[in-house]
Amino acid sequence: MTSGTITDGPALRDPHTPDSRIGHGADYLHAEHTLRSWFFTTDHKRIALLYLASITAFFVIGAVTAGLVRLALVVPDGQVFTNDTYNKLFTIHGVVMVWFFLIPSIPATFGNFLIPLMIGARDLAFPKLNLASWYVFMTGALFTLASVVLGGVDTGWTFYTPLSTAFSNTWVVPALIGVTIVGFSSILTGLNFVVTIHTMRAPGMTWFRLPIFVWTHYATSLIFLLATPVITVALILLIAERAFHIGVFDPAYGGDPVLFQHLFWFYSHPAVYIMVLPGMGVISEIVPAFAQKKLFGYKFVAYAAIGLASVTFFVWGHHMFVNGQSDFASVAFSVLSFAVAVPSAVKVYNWTATIHKGSLKLDTPMLYAMGYIGLFVLGGLTGLYLATLAINQHVHATYFVVAHFHYIMVGGTVLAFLGGLHFWWPKITGRMYIEAWGRISAFLIFIGFNVTFFPQFILGYLGMPRRYHVYPPEFQFLNILSSAGSTILAVGYLFPMVYLVYSIWFGKRAPANPWDAKGLEWTVPSPPPAHNFLTEPVAPKVPYDYPLQARETGRQHS
């Protein structure tokens, strides 16, 4: 089948595309120009860009509120904002960053853009559903955003009962409705990916020829499908409880407040892997390309993705060590949490082994990837501290936890996101950015990040609790350090926003494969044609067929 046969179908796909455009190599950005052609597109690449624009906007909102939180913490006496304002600010920050940035970020943008290209398909299995999930996402997100901004919510992003059901007199219900709606968008995206990866692979694209990026998205989609319904129930019950006092969580009516934590963390711990797994997928593409070396232990990396996605369902109780759950449960959850370290370490070892003796090119994506590995290791190791029962007693709900989850979530997701953005930017836009600026941004972010969050480990260890803006004066120095670091970080984030946007108009034209990378997405022009492939894609015989081979894996796969 060649592009010739593609021409007789597409009218079904997008009735607004003039026939003359189709199959003649018009790239997806220029195939059509109307606003309508963007907002009603069913092209997975354009939908990816809709998501990119929206989550960038949410990131900015999240970052500004973070800046305000840090500003308040410069002085120990809490004079910058009132209690109430401070609580609302960190809630906006947490809600927006977790629900509307971190969770959708990589899957909805790169996953949408790349999965069909990487497996040799013309689109996702359900293009209209894909568009619908963007609308669902925007509806829910804007709804929640309006309620946290107009009315305010002070429960933190975790909405813990009984604060959220009985005591907080803020706009909890509308905020929850929005988050519930956004959950459906996750489910639909996950469903689309699973079906696409199962049924739409090009001939010859067997499971063990798939890029790790696709594997990690497969694992992520399973979590979307299996965990999101549970948070949906939890939120529905919470809404019902608040609106009708039905007494599921309120002990006064026979409910159990810990039940909410069980339901919440049964989703939200796996959600951490929704955030981290796609990042791992991105890193697994970047590292081999910039080492020009085959990914070490491909199969182990693939299995580790599925392993992580499975184990992650059995550790939620490590968020509840101090809330009175039985000692037996705590011990079990502690041990299981240690087990998560195994597949995570597999990934890190395999990246390191791939870099080892590779011919390294330290371009921007690779700098981000190296930064990612560093932050992820530190975040992961401190996770082991937290999973240790005795240490958890000491640092629970302190800044130690705040530092830990920022290392994992910001280090693990945002750095991978930015690395991926630089790696695939030429493919997405057809333009090159200015390399020197990219490198500067990677350095600024790495340094700013560590200056911001490392002091928080110490603060937490010394006993500074999270979610308070009045603290003993002896903590001031470390807090100022952290706030200063956040300024560097903010500048670091601004950089790419400027030079990437600049490159869209003034950047050099990008070749099809600027990095000599492997994978089907690099075989099509940059930007890709509207229907992805001008000729029938041919699946590679081996994944990551780079010139340098790791000796061990050479045997393993031939």
Added chain:
Amino acid sequence: MSAGATDTAVGVKLVSHFATVEQQKRAAVLGMWAWLLTELLLFAGLFLTALILRILHPEAVQAAARHLKFWIGATNTVVLIGSSLTMSGAIQLSRLGWQRGMVRFMLATAALGTLFLVLKGYEYYADYHEHMMPFLSDRPYELKDSPPSRLFVNLYYVATSLHGLHLMTGITILLVMTRQASRPGFLSVHQNRIEIFGLYWHFIDLIWILAFPILYVVNR
């Protein structure tokens, strides 16, 4: 995708981003199964909580469960199983291309679904009379000194109304689809829609078949 002994051709039209009709059908079926899996989990959370509550507070829950209208629930079980049968009939006829008969079976399915909702509505009404709606502050709850029974009854309402919501959605889709499917030529381009919808309908039935014993019957 050829027709059998039929009055219309039966088949599925290829949408351009798929390579073959087979692939397209496989994707549709897998998509529906994945969706049903998430739906099952949605209910599983509620059912599990109800079961755990029964284990922790058997007397209180039984006292509440005895107030549920067992016979209405049982009748409704039969009604829904009947609707699954008529839906299967519709699917079978759609494969044969017997459009008329298929449409009749679909209407019968919708009617049985509606009957279920009517009976359920009557049941809620009876509960209301017996002061079995703990969330209504103006009608003091019958078993007022028993918080676990209250929680159980509340879970019952959340679970059954969520199920009812699914049924209402199902009936709406079914009616819209019946209208489309009665146009000539429908079965030659979208036969698989009937099959996919059938999966959803059987699922609604399945959820009730799980809900009925868990809520009404277990150590009654």
